[in-house]
Amino acid sequence: MVRGKVEMKRIENATSRQVTFSKRRNGLLKKAYELSVLCDAEVAVIIFSQKGRLYEFASSEMPRIVERYRKCARDAKNNTKFDRQLQLQSRVEAESINKKMELLQLSHRKLLGYGLDSCSLDELQVLDAQLQRSLFQIRARKAQLYKEQLQQLQEKERLLSEEKKKLSLKVTAHGAAAMHGCRRSPTSVVNTQLSI
Structure with a gap:
């Protein structure tokens, strides 16, 4: 026979309540004993x-x-207090950072020229400064x-000027050598009379 679920509410009949208390108390104490033996746990x-009668079980x-x-x-309890303090401190810091961000965003908007309608003359002078x-x-x-x-371009100009001088000297030297070589060879003028 299957036992049905017991509804969890106070038992109104005093005799039934006392019997249930006695049975469940003994079952609870037995389970506590078994837990302490099987799992080597410290149980009370x-x-x-x-x-008001006291019933107890202790493994030691x-x-x-x-x-x-x-x-x-x-x-x-101390850890809970510390956690609460840490959470409170973190919340305060987060709120402070959010306020600073809002002020910075508002200041940024004003520097860009937006939202100036609500500014006083002093605030506008500060923004101007x-x-x-x-x-x-x-x-x-x-x-x-x-x-x-400008310094980089002047340096580049100086380097190009030096390179130009070197090339001019090479050209001059090469041209002089070519002219000098032309003077050595005999110049001959050939007259040809062609007729058709």
């Missing part, structure tokens, strides 16, 4: 009846197990790049 079970000394439980509970500083830095960098480029 404390049960108080409805009338109950006070030692209870103290171990208290120590573990304190450590867990920032833009003037930025323009000064941009122009200084531009001038530096022009100067570097």
Whole structure:
């Protein structure tokens, strides 16, 4: 015969409730004993009846197990407090970073010329000063790049000028040698009269 599921609610009949308590208490204590023997676990079970009677099982000394439980509970509570503090600190840092990002985005938009309607005269003067500083830095960098480029071109011009002088000297030397060689050979003029 199959036993049906028991509905989990308080048993109204006092006699049935006492019988169920007694049977389940014994079963729970038996399971605790088996767990301690089979798995070499340290087990403690404390049960108080409805009338306040104490029933207990301990695989070793109950006070030692209870103290171990208290120590573990304190450590867990401390760890929970530390975790909460860490989470709170992380949340505060994240909110701070989000606010900074929003301010930077707003400042960036204003520097681009958007959202200036809500700005006061002082804020506009600050923006103007920032833009003037930025323009000064941009122009200084531009001038530096022009100067570097000019120096590179002047160096290139100098190298090309030197190469031109060398080539001119070679051409002059080659031309003089050719002229000198032409003077040695006898010049003869041949007159030919051709008629058809």
